[in-house]
Amino acid sequence: MNVKNVYIAYTNCITPLGFDVDSNVQAIANGVSGIRLQENSTLMTAPFYAGVIDSDKLNTAFAALSDAKATRLEKMMVLALDPIIKKSGVELNAKTALILSTTKGNITVLNENAVPVPDAYLHQLAQNIVDFFGFTTQPIVVSNACVSGIMAVSVAKRLVQAGLYDNVFVISGDEVSEFVLSGFNSFQAMSDVPCKPYSANRKGVTLGEAAAAALVTINNSEAKAKIAGDGSINDANHISGPSRTGEGLVRSIESAFNEAGVTAQNIDYISAHGTATPFNDEMEAVAFNRLGLNEVPVNSLKGYYGHTLGASGLLETVIGLESMARNKVFASMGYDEPGVSQPINVLAANLDTPVNCFLKTASGFGGCNTAVVFQKVNNGR
Amino acid sequence: MADKYYITQHCSIEGSRISFNGAEFFIAPDTAFADFAKQAYRHAGIDYPKFFKMDNLSKLSFLAADLLLKDTVPDGGNNTALLFANAASSLDTDVKYNDSIIDKENYFPSPAVFVYTLPNICMGEISIKHKLYTENSFFVFEAFNPEFFANYAAILLDTNKAETVLCGWVEFFKDEYKAFVYEVAKEGSLEHTAKNIQTLYLS
Incomplete structure (x- = not known):
C-alpha cells in the first residue's frame, strides 16, 4: 500500500504565558511559569495553585477579532485557531476537517442554566467553532481523557493518510473549573505547591487551562x-x-x-x-x-x-x-x-x-x- | 481503502431490550435502567462484581461489549480495538457530579463519581474485563455517524493497528439510552459499509 506522508504545519496556543507560540517559548526558555496562587472562592474555597488565563486579556483579544457571543473556552479556541487558518490559506472545503479535543468543554454552563443545556454538549461546542469560521464538514470531537490533545493529532494524521481529507485543523482546549478542581481534589491528587514532575518532592497535580491549535496536512511546504x-x-x-x-x-x-x-x-x-x-x-x-x-x-x-x-x-x-x-x-x-x-x-x-x-x-x-x-x-x- | 471488511456480530440495547445478532436476547418491559442492567447482567451469566460500581454509560457499554466478546479468551493476545462514540459524552454522570458540588451546604464530591465524568472510561472497563491491550478512542458527534465508523475502523484494520474492531455507539442521558455495538473483521459475509451499519443501527 502506498502510504502518504502527513505533516504538522502551522501551530498556535493561548495560555497564561502568552497568546502566541513565540511568547510562550520565550517565557519557557527564561524559566517563567504560568502557575500562580489563585484566590478565587467561586472556583475553590481555599487558595490553590493553577495556570489560569487572565479573563480581561482574553476578552480584549477576542473583542479585537469579533463581537460574536462566545463562552470563555470558545474565545480561547477561536483565538488559537484564527491566525493559523488565515496564515495557511487553506480553503474550508469538503477536504478540510476540524477535530476538536476537550475533556469537559463548556461544562461550566451546567451552573448557569437548566439541564439539559445545549452548550454543555461537546458537539455543540465544536459546532460553534465550525460556524464561527465557516467549516463545511462535520466537526469531529475527540474526548479521551488526558490523551485527547495528542490523540486528536494522531486521528487527524490517520484521516489525512487515508485520503479522507487533505487538511485537518486540530483545536484542543480545556478550562480550570470548579468541576475539575473539586474532582481532582476529591482524589487527593492536587499539589499544595506548583507541581514538580518526576521529583522526589512531588505532591500531585497542578491544574491549568489553555487552547492549542495546529494544521495537520498532506502538504509539506510549511511543515514543522x-x-x-x-x-x-x-x-x-x-x-x-x-x-x-x-x-x-x-x-x-x-x-x-x-x-x-x-x-x-x-x-x-x-x-x-x-x-x-x-x-x-x-x-x-x-x-x-x-x-x-x-x-x-x-x-x-x-x-x-x-x-x-x-x-x-x-x-x-x-x-x-x-x-x-x-x-x-x-x-x-x-x-x-x-x-x-x-x-x-x-x-x-x-x-x-x-x-x-x-x-x-x-x-x-x-x-x-x-x-x-x-x-x-x-x-x- | 485497500480491503473490504465485514460486520460479524452486533448487539443493540434500547428500551429495556437487548437484541443480539438480530434476535431478542433479553427483555424486561417498563424497567428503569438500574434494575434492567442488574437483570441483564444476571441473565447473561456475568460474574464481575466491579460491574456494580460502574456508572450508567459504562454499564450499558459493558453489557453490549460483553455479549460480543463472550467467546474470546482474556489472555492479552486479542487485538480487538475499541472505537466508541456518542452524542452526550459523559453528561449523565457530569450532571450528577455537578449536583454534588453546586450546593456549598451540601457538598460531597466523590472520586468514585468524578472518574466517570469522562466518556472513555467505559472503554477502560471493557479493556480491563477482557484484557484488551488495544487501540481505544472515543469520539463525540451530534448524531450516529455510520460513515465515520466505516472509515475509522477501516483505517485501524488497513494499517494493522488492529485485527478486529469493536465499534460502539453508546448514548445515555437521564434514563434515555441506546447502545449499538458491532464487531468488524477481515472475513465475514455482511460488508462493513455505512449503509449496512445504518440499517443494523435502525433495526
Whole structure:
C-alpha cells in the first residue's frame, strides 16, 4: 500500500504565558511559569495553585477579532485557531476537517442554566467553532481523557493518510473549573505547591487551562515535522490509576516506533506526560526504561502550564515542535531531585542539542495512552 | 481503502431490550435502567462484581461489549480495538457530579463519581474485563455517524493497528439510552459499509 506522508504545519496556543507560540517559548526558555496562587472562592474555597488565563486579556483579544457571543473556552479556541487558518490559506472545503479535543468543554454552563443545556454538549461546542469560521464538514470531537490533545493529532494524521481529507485543523482546549478542581481534589491528587514532575518532592497535580491549535496536512511546504507514527493503546488495568508496568504506554510507543521505522536510538527528545502524581511519573519511568529510552532527554511541561487536560497533548506538541526547530530542549520545571525508581534523563536545565526526531506521550484516566513520533522535515525551514 | 471488511456480530440495547445478532436476547418491559442492567447482567451469566460500581454509560457499554466478546479468551493476545462514540459524552454522570458540588451546604464530591465524568472510561472497563491491550478512542458527534465508523475502523484494520474492531455507539442521558455495538473483521459475509451499519443501527 502506498502510504502518504502527513505533516504538522502551522501551530498556535493561548495560555497564561502568552497568546502566541513565540511568547510562550520565550517565557519557557527564561524559566517563567504560568502557575500562580489563585484566590478565587467561586472556583475553590481555599487558595490553590493553577495556570489560569487572565479573563480581561482574553476578552480584549477576542473583542479585537469579533463581537460574536462566545463562552470563555470558545474565545480561547477561536483565538488559537484564527491566525493559523488565515496564515495557511487553506480553503474550508469538503477536504478540510476540524477535530476538536476537550475533556469537559463548556461544562461550566451546567451552573448557569437548566439541564439539559445545549452548550454543555461537546458537539455543540465544536459546532460553534465550525460556524464561527465557516467549516463545511462535520466537526469531529475527540474526548479521551488526558490523551485527547495528542490523540486528536494522531486521528487527524490517520484521516489525512487515508485520503479522507487533505487538511485537518486540530483545536484542543480545556478550562480550570470548579468541576475539575473539586474532582481532582476529591482524589487527593492536587499539589499544595506548583507541581514538580518526576521529583522526589512531588505532591500531585497542578491544574491549568489553555487552547492549542495546529494544521495537520498532506502538504509539506510549511511543515514543522512529519507525523511519522502513532499508537493509542489501553493499559487494561485500572480506570483511575496507571499500570505499574506501563504496559499500555510501552505498547503505544512500540506501535508508533514500528510505524515510523525508528528505534529508541533515533529519539532525541521525549516530551512526556509528567503530571507529578506519584503513580503517573513512576509508571512513565518504568515504561521508558523497558524501551531503552532512559537516557533520552525528557521533560514535562506541566511545571509551566499545569495540567491542561484535553489541551495538554497538543500544547506540549506545539512546544516540542519549537524545540525541534530551535534544537533546544527546555528544563523540566519543578524538577530538583530524582523521584522515580528507575533512572530517566529529566532535564534540570535548558539544553542545546539537535532534535531531529521526538516522541510525545500522554496517559490518562480509563487506562488510555497515546504516543506520537515527529520527525524533522528537510524543506528548508 | 485497500480491503473490504465485514460486520460479524452486533448487539443493540434500547428500551429495556437487548437484541443480539438480530434476535431478542433479553427483555424486561417498563424497567428503569438500574434494575434492567442488574437483570441483564444476571441473565447473561456475568460474574464481575466491579460491574456494580460502574456508572450508567459504562454499564450499558459493558453489557453490549460483553455479549460480543463472550467467546474470546482474556489472555492479552486479542487485538480487538475499541472505537466508541456518542452524542452526550459523559453528561449523565457530569450532571450528577455537578449536583454534588453546586450546593456549598451540601457538598460531597466523590472520586468514585468524578472518574466517570469522562466518556472513555467505559472503554477502560471493557479493556480491563477482557484484557484488551488495544487501540481505544472515543469520539463525540451530534448524531450516529455510520460513515465515520466505516472509515475509522477501516483505517485501524488497513494499517494493522488492529485485527478486529469493536465499534460502539453508546448514548445515555437521564434514563434515555441506546447502545449499538458491532464487531468488524477481515472475513465475514455482511460488508462493513455505512449503509449496512445504518440499517443494523435502525433495526
